[in-house]
Amino acid sequence: MAYLNVYDIKHHAMPLWLKRSIQVFAALIILIVIVFIGLAIYVNLNKKELLVSINKELNRNINGSVTVGAMEPTFLKGFPGVSVSLKNVEIRDSLWKIHHHSLLTAKDFDISVNAMALLRGTIEIRRISINDAEAYLYTDSTGYSNTSVFKKKTSATPESKEESASPAEIRRFDLNNVRFILDNRKGNKLFLFAVQDFSGKVDYPSSGWKADVNLKTLVRSLAFNTKRGSFVKDKVLQGRMDISYDNDLGIIEVKPNILNIGDDPFIIGAKFNIAKEPTAFTIAVEARSILWKSASALLAPNIASRLNMFNLDNPIAVKCIIDGDMGGGGDPSILVNASVKANKLTSPGAVIDHVNFSGVYTNNFINGKGFSDANSAVKLYRFSGTYADIPFTIDTAFLHNFEKPVATGTFRSKFDVSKLNNVVGDDMLKFTKGTADLKLHYSADLVNYKLNKPVLRGVVSVKNADVSYVPRNVNFKNTSITLDFQKEDLMIKDIRLQSGRSIVFMDGSIKNFLNLYYNAPEKIMFNWNMRSPDIYLGEFLGFLSSRKGRVVAKSKGKSNVSASQLNQMLEKGKAAISLKVDRVHYNKFLGTGATATFLLSDAGLFLNDASLKHAGGTVKLNGSVTQIGKLNRFAVNTVVSNVSIRDFFYSFDNFGLKSPTYKNLRGNFFTRTNVSGNITAEGKVIPGSMNGTVIFDLKNGALVDYKELQSVGKFAFPFRDLNNIVINNLNGKFDIRGEKVTINPMKINSSVLNMDIEGVYSMGAGTNILLDVPLRNPKKDEDITDKKEIRERRMKGIVVHIQALDGEDGKIKFKLVRKKDKDKTE
Structure with a gap:
């Protein structure tokens, strides 16, 4: 490796162009330093005059007052320009003493001015940095606003042209730890932002301006109507915004861009028409994937409280457009579009799976009726889902009038x-x-x-x-x-x-x-x-x-x-039934051509006007079956006409009688009954439960193969036909009380014998029936036609008195008694 020493440097000449370049660059640096030091000395020596100039510039378009507590030069921060730091800046409108809301209070207000313009004796603000401040835009109930501190522009007169100047063009700005409040008492609007960072640069095309902004702020309140509550409450809003202002149209536009609200990304855009009075706005918000609860948390309480009654498990896509103004016009117009796919909906009282639909919410369901809960509606299109595994669809569903x-x-x-x-x-x-x-x-x-x-x-x-x-x-x-x-x-x-x-x-x-x-x-x-x-x-x-x-x-x-x-x-519930049945079956009973009307209720069954054909005759009845605890209580009124007594007794299991049975009976039966009792769940009559009255009439009757009577008659009437006892006409009345049937005095006229009968027949214990049987053979009177004579001859001759009692084996036993014994039993 070669090393250069002092000797080498001295003996290797530097190129002339490089020497000249270094000399020029050094001269420029020295010149800038001299100018900067000169400016610093100038600012420091003329601090009071410059503060007066800055105050004058700031107050140029002010209808009120701007006060600056102190000014300090901050040369390095603004190099190569000149920067000053204004302390305790406050802007008040002319009516501040009435409402006490300063438009701006700032502990630290840094301004960077154009150095060359400063040398020319003018103030051009190139950068503003505001720290630890509060901007309070206040409007009272009459519509007066402290923003009136800014005078409206007037056409400059020739005399004032020298005094007038173009509005300060702010090229860059920084806001840190700034509270922004819009408090509109007339319109019931309250916007409160705790701005952590709001910075960017501004360009000025031919008309208006454009700003590239970075924003991070905590939204304390975004209430378009304080009576309804705030949107996006206590959420951090962060991201980049592209903002422009068209001076000809008077419109501030925030181009759609991604902003995070809390942890969720949104595409947000807006327009503010400040040319209108009051300022009109349109805000568009889109979330391409957001959970239902997260979206609901961004809305005003009057909407969120209703939406929180529902939930969707998976993210949804939502678009929202809010239209309104900053005046006292009430709620803004809200239009929400949502797309839900393959989701699970939980609602009051139901869970719906596999949910798909497109939805719209509006608070302007009918144009002209205002933006309110009463004029709010939800529209669901092509709704499909499954409830408890049951699939269903709803072509279009509407929910309107959120008040009712x-x-x-x-x-x-x-x-x-x-x-x-x-x-x-x-x-x-x-x-x-x-x-x-x-x-x-x-x-x-x-x-x-x-x-x-x-x-x-x-x-x-x-x-x-x-x-x-x-x-x-x-x-x-x-x-x-x-x-x-x-x-x-x-x-x-x-x-x-x-x-x-x-x-x-x-x-x-x-x-x-x-x-x-x-x-x-x-x-x-x-x-x-x-x-x-x-x-x-x-x-x-x-x-x-x-x-x-x-x-x-x-x-x-x-x-x-x-x-x-x-x-x-x-x-x-109750059921009133009109019935027609071809055939009615009940155990052994068969009825045909049945008609009836009956009432079925929780109290029981009530039958009216029932009619049917049975055993060659007719049966008509009215009745009821009611449930009392575990018992079924029945009550029935019947009219039986011309039925076969054998079939009738067979159909109803002998009505509980052990003897005689249907096998022993022949004839056509007529009866009227009024009977009540209890039946089991299987439809069986509970023994001993019946009470009532039976009135009957037997025509062309016969008592066939009645063993109990044969056992007695074979000794008393050995030469008479006891196998087939013909009874042409028989009528009587039975009173039923539980197990016991009282046989009212009854006359029996038969082909074998005549008898008078009365007493008590018991289905349990206690049978005691007395029979008066004349031994006279009725066949001897067959040729007599006089009815009176027949009655007189009927009881002539020897009369046997028989008592029917319970036997030890449970069967009825008959015994002969003397007349006086019979009288004693009576």
Whole structure:
């Protein structure tokens, strides 16, 4: 390596051009230093005069006062220009003593001026730096503003041209730790920004200016209407802004750029038309991916409080445009567009999955009615989602009038009805198969943002469904139904119910259905027309059983409110039914051509004007079955005409009688009954529970193969036909009291014998029946036609007195008694 020493430098001559360049550069540096030192000496020696000049420049267009507490030169900060630091700067308007709000107070106000202009005796401000300050733009309730401190420009007169100068052009500016407040008492507006950094540079094209700005500020308040609260409250706003002013149009424009509000990036742009009085503004905000809660937190409380009742799990895309003015015109116009895809919506009472829609919010739903909650609306387009695994769509949904919200839309869905178990719970109605197809247009008030008293128009169709009514253990299969909603009323059509072998076709209506469903489901009245080829009553005995306690079902995203209302309707509602059935089956009973009207309610079943054909005759009845605790209480009035007594007793299991049975009976039976009692959940009469009266008439009757009578008669009447005892006419009255049936005095005239009978027949213990049986053979009187003579001859001759009592084996035993013994028993 070669080393250069002093000798080398001396003996190697520097090129002449380089020497001259160094000399010129050194001379310029020395000149600048001399000028700078000269300026420094000048400023320092003329501090008071310069302060007066600066105050004069600052007060040039001021309608009030600008005061500067002190001025200090800061040469290095402004080099190569001249900089001064103004301390305790304050700007007041002419009415400051009334409202006491200074337009500007600044502890440190640094100004950099053009050095060459300063030498010419003029002040040109090139840079302003404001630190630890507060700018307070105040407007009182009358509309007066302290910004009137700035005089309006007037045309310069020839005399004043020398005094006038072009407005100071600020090339650069810095604001640090500055509070900006816009307090408009007339317009109820309050903007408060704690500015940490607001800096940039300004260019001046042919008309207006352009500024490239860096901003970081904490938004304490952005209230366009203080009665509604603040937007973007307590959020940090940070980013770069490109701002321009068109002097001809009087418009300040903030070009769209990315600004962070809190942790979320937004594209924000704005326009302010200061040529208008009051200043009009338009602010556009766009977030391409933001969470629902984060977006809601940026809005005014009157909007956020409603939005916070909902939530979307995944980010959404939102655009918002705010139009208004700085005057007293009330709320600004707000228009929000949102796009939601593949999301999950949580709302009061429901969770909806797979949500997609485009949404619009506006507070100017009807032009000319003001920007208010009452004129606010949400519009949802192409809404789709799934509720409890049930897919649905809403072409267009509207929610308007936020003071008294009303929702409208058209709801469509097609799904497997087994998914309804997720909604109503499979502890009440359990669906196992079938399809449902819905198309409903709804209009409803919203209470706490849940549908209330909706008005519906449209059709719900269910086909081929299997469903169980769990609380009563009643099952239906291959069920179909069409629900036609006609505003307040519900028309029910094309119903097919099948339970076991029973098939029922129904149609009906419910007046004022929706109002009652949401307010008093227990008052709903179903009006049904029912027809059926065959009904097996035993398959519906579940309605007689005690209702199973209901456990609130846990299901996917469902509210139990609707299920509770449905449960109330099914259990407490009433049904008025007009019935026509070809064949009615109940155990051994078969009736044909049945017609009836009855009322079904939570109190029980009430039957009116029932009529059917049975056993060759007719049966008419009225009655009721009511549930008292675990018991089912029945009361029935019947008129039976000309039925086969054998078939009649067979159909009803001998009405609990052990003897005689239907096998022993022949004839045509007529009866009127008024009987009450208890029956089991299986439809069996509870022994000993019956009370009432039975009046009967038997024509062309016969007692066939009655063993108990044969056992006695074979000794008393050995030559008479006891196998077939003919009874041409028999009438009587029974009083039923629990297990005991009181047989009122009754005359029996038969082919074998005549008898008078009375006493008590007991289905348990306590049978005591007395019979007076003349031994005279009735056949001897067959040729007598005189009824009076027949009655007189009826009890002639020997009369046997027989007492029927309980036997030890539980069967009735007959014994002969003497007349006096019989009288004693009476």
